[in-house]
Amino acid sequence: AEVRISAAASMTNVIHELSAQFVAQHPDVTIVPNFGPSGGLAKQIQQGAPADLYISANTKWMKLLVDEKLIAPGTKAIFAYNSLVFVGQHEKRITALADLPELERIGIGTPTSVPAGQYAAQALRASGLYDQLLKSGKLVMAKDVRQALIYADRGETDGSFVYKTDAMLMTSAKILFEVPQNLYDPVAYPIGLTSSGAANIEAKALYDYIVSPEAKTIIAKHGFSIASH
Amino acid sequence: MLTLSPHDLQAVALSLKVAVSATILATPAGIAIAFFLAFGKMRGKAIVEGIINLPLVLPPVVVGYLLLLSFGRNGFIGSLLNRFDIQIIFTLKAAIIASMVVGFPLLVRSIRIGMEAIDPAYFKVARTLGAGWWDSFFTIALPLCSRAIYAGMTLMFARSLGEFGATVILAGNIPGVTQTIPLAIYEYTSTPGGDSMALTLCLVSIVLSFTVLLLSEAVTKRLRKG
Amino acid sequence: MLTLSPHDLQAVALSLKVAVSATILATPAGIAIAFFLAFGKMRGKAIVEGIINLPLVLPPVVVGYLLLLSFGRNGFIGSLLNRFDIQIIFTLKAAIIASMVVGFPLLVRSIRIGMEAIDPAYFKVARTLGAGWWDSFFTIALPLCSRAIYAGMTLMFARSLGEFGATVILAGNIPGVTQTIPLAIYEYTSTPGGDSMALTLCLVSIVLSFTVLLLSEAVTKRLRKG
């Protein structure tokens, strides 16, 4: 039987590994992943694209599907958390948010559309830096976290706000500091069984596996945290 | 660095399938519409042309959303096809449709420019020699703008090889089913250390388009000779 | 639904700036390269054509990434320009460059098809009437393929209006500085409930490209009349 997962692109590696583990236990199950932007996946599901599981990097898109009754009631669950870090070239002596005004250009996901940017903006506001940085034109908006990371990695920005998990993709940049978790809401990754997926026993089994304690070690291995701070 | 995993090979095969199908399927319609735009005397020309150009003007992702709305469960075309149990979204058909739509304006423009350059006298001569409209269309008009048609097809093929935005929305990014080269590249860039693999796939794309380019040049030259 | 926020208006103005600049800046080079490809007798033609087609074949995001590699702080061109204190990335220049590169293959193809259709006899006549090579190029070759040039420019303009992938990488998505219509649309579509605003911007894009289309038709017609 087949299980179709629509998952946010940032979960690619985790889902691949979890799937492999699951298939090892259920050899008759084929898992068909579909990685894309969270919003795009939500819209595909709205339009009747076949999907059993939806994994979003953003609680808002999940909420939308839940409100439209496209997610089986009670199946929405947070199964992973992430945290924000600030990455950049090592020679810069930046160790805390307060040092940021010294920098010329700071990469950040567009707060209105990129969740990571939203959290970063929240943290900056909490430390009273956001408006100052924005007005002085130091914030470089990226379309997604991945792009903010590239900017930092290539030295186009002096540093960027990214998720801790994304920081693993860096080649030359380093994590300069972790953003204090009390400054922003928890970064939660929700999973849900779609209303059509609820009828698929294997899908239900995979869902159960992903939210199970067993899976948590794998999730943690990829840099996610398994519980809210 | 230049080795392709079986997974990559699948993506290459799918990309080829999509690009070839999209090009072949779109060409007849492209020729017809180019002809209408080049020689038609109706009022609606500018509107038709504007609509055809839409996929060029709009970001591919938006085109993808619009296609999703049409081919979705409740969409105009989707609900129609559903009755015949035809599923478009998340299948290779969707990838082909996305490529066709995005490449269509390029195809039509190319062919149209070629058609407008034909001396209508040839057409007249053919008619008086007993060739009907369709006959002279196929034996005179088409061969006389074959260079432009090949140019348009090459453009369309190349565009299909690079099409990402609309495909990822309409067809999804499903390995072995709809994951074409650009989608595979996208996936690699979300993976630590995936850059070199992404680069390899880029090179494959480039080689493919070069091959098609040289092929179309060769065909055109042969045609010119007679 | 059809109201534009000041933020949207900014995006529209930027898009227009980018599309117009990219089209005007790319056209002379497009004409030169199309001429070389149409009439040149050198060996390297296929290679030049292949390179020009690259931005078509590669997913725009990849093109953007490659441009970033070249124009970035440590890139080949970027470090050179840095010495003259010229900053490309994260500025409007970057958006223009991205649009130029992505639209260039379309421009060149169009013009080339038009040039190949010119009867070389006109060129000969002009030469014997005392027009030098450049003179006859400007007074005979160019006007005779002006339809194709306008077609190419229209394609380029339209493509620039819709260009997202390469622009977002090279120019960033900075409201009021580099946020063109497609970037603004993307932002809206990535926000639940942003669809209607996205649609409004799409309509603006469509209206803009229609205007340019009708304008280019009108110019072409006037040219045809003499």
Place this chain on the structure above:
Amino acid sequence: MELDVHVQKKIGDFHLDCTFSLSASRAGVFGPSGSGKSTLMHLLAGLATADNGHIRLDDQILFDSSRKINKRPEERRIGVVFQHAHLFPHMSVRQNLLYGYSRTARKERKIEPEGLFKVLGVDVLKDRDVTTLSGGERQRVALARTLLTCPRLILMDEPLSGLDEERKFQIIPYLERVFGEYSIPLIFISHSLLEMRMMTEELLVMEQGSITRQLETESFARTTWDTGRKGYINLISLGLSQRHHDLFSYNWGDNCLILTEPGEAPENLFELDAREIILFKRHPEATSARNLLQCKVLQVYMSGNRARVELETGGKSLIAQIVPESVRELGIEKGSEVVAAIKASAFSRIF
């Protein structure tokens, strides 16, 4: 052939307004440059549509604006040879030649391709690329291409203007034969009165978009005799010749004509300019003129300073052009007898 035409068309500043009926199977359209000849041809072939009027060929209505009938060009089966050859550039000469032929119903194919190719001298060109043909070669290919479709009517727009004289007069008799044998009616446009007289029986004279006169080609030639550069041309058809010393003699009515040229074909056409006939009251002696014909004057027309004398000799008619002064001096009038002196070399062969 019965062709009935009434068409009006406005193109830019130019107004075409033609009304005529043709029954001659070989007609010509004669008129100055820009008078609308090519435009009329386009209307007949269905390549342009008149604003108003009708066109009827035999029993078929090809065009009728009031009845909204407008047959398509390929339904009209009217062949056209254009001023420019317009060979299809993407086909070989052979493919060009057979383009129309292969689209012609088998039962309509009355002309054998290979024979036609030989006469038009295009058989050696068959494997060439059309872009490599010279001007004359192109026109001959175009001519053959249209002839092979055996149309119900052929329109020819200055088809011979690119050919050298020799080739031209080599082709004309063949065209005549083709048109005669398969009775393909012909409308011929040319600026050459001689070509017209050889190719056509009836003439439409076109001026500024209208048919101003319609008359027999011969009458036209006669009425224009005093305005053209040449005199009236007597066209004299002769049979086989016999040797006469180093000249050749022919029977012509009851007379015997001596010419410098042999007649080896069963039919030979010669032209004789009316001005080359000298009239004598009495038989002259010791002259270089080989033909001295006793003639009766049928008619004398005066026009300005020229006089046209219609003669009858041995059952044939002959037109001489002299000056009024001579008419008076020789006392020439209807019924009088004169001797016409014609040199053997005055006859020149058309074919």
Place this chain on the structure above:
Amino acid sequence: MELDVHVQKKIGDFHLDCTFSLSASRAGVFGPSGSGKSTLMHLLAGLATADNGHIRLDDQILFDSSRKINKRPEERRIGVVFQHAHLFPHMSVRQNLLYGYSRTARKERKIEPEGLFKVLGVDVLKDRDVTTLSGGERQRVALARTLLTCPRLILMDEPLSGLDEERKFQIIPYLERVFGEYSIPLIFISHSLLEMRMMTEELLVMEQGSITRQLETESFARTTWDTGRKGYINLISLGLSQRHHDLFSYNWGDNCLILTEPGEAPENLFELDAREIILFKRHPEATSARNLLQCKVLQVYMSGNRARVELETGGKSLIAQIVPESVRELGIEKGSEVVAAIKASAFSRIF
């Protein structure tokens, strides 16, 4: 003009290999269709490059394969009028006409545009769209366009073949005047011997890619007199005429000629076919021939069944064509006296 040419070129199966020197300021190239006339013209104008050889015009080397010299077309200042008009479709007629003129250095502009336009009848076309011109109209515009550049040499490839006779002979004297007055040398390609004789002094005869003969146009006309359809044409230039009853008399050497046509210009050119001259041993009586000239035989050539008699009369020469039989009968030989009878209407005006 001194033109020295030695060129070889292979195009497909066709080999061009021409060597000649021209000093006549008006030369013609005569040859059958496909013999390479247009190809030669392209090489001279620099529009095609010979494989081998050289081209020198006056002191300037235009092309030399061994020295790797190959002047560009616009540097050669050689005007070309093509078989097809090739008017620029994106320009008005006026812009076409002035295209070359505006690119000609002011001091080289020797022809006044408006005057030329009138003569060629293109002044009324100036505001038209070129696509609406008829065949003849197009060719006239192309002719004017090239003439206005006042080139060092003009090449004309069948420029008159699309014109009607009337227009053709209306243009020729003007062309002659333009070419004469501004001494623009001319190389003229045509299939018409008459046009050749009027436009050129010297002739290159081309056959299968080579120049097989080079000779004076008149000599060529004389040597081909017995093969053509027409006899040899005497070209007779006459001054102003005087009325003579209803005819016109002209002085011609010591004789007086009577013609049907008036001569109102200071110079008038008439043609007289050699076959229209009848010779008598003695003065004939009562004839319609108005001109009876006492002549002395200078030379008699026989060729087959024709005889050409070169005559001298009143200081002018005249060529008559008769048959050998008459030569014997009349006892014509070098030095004998004869009377030539020519009808007033036998002279026909060229311009």
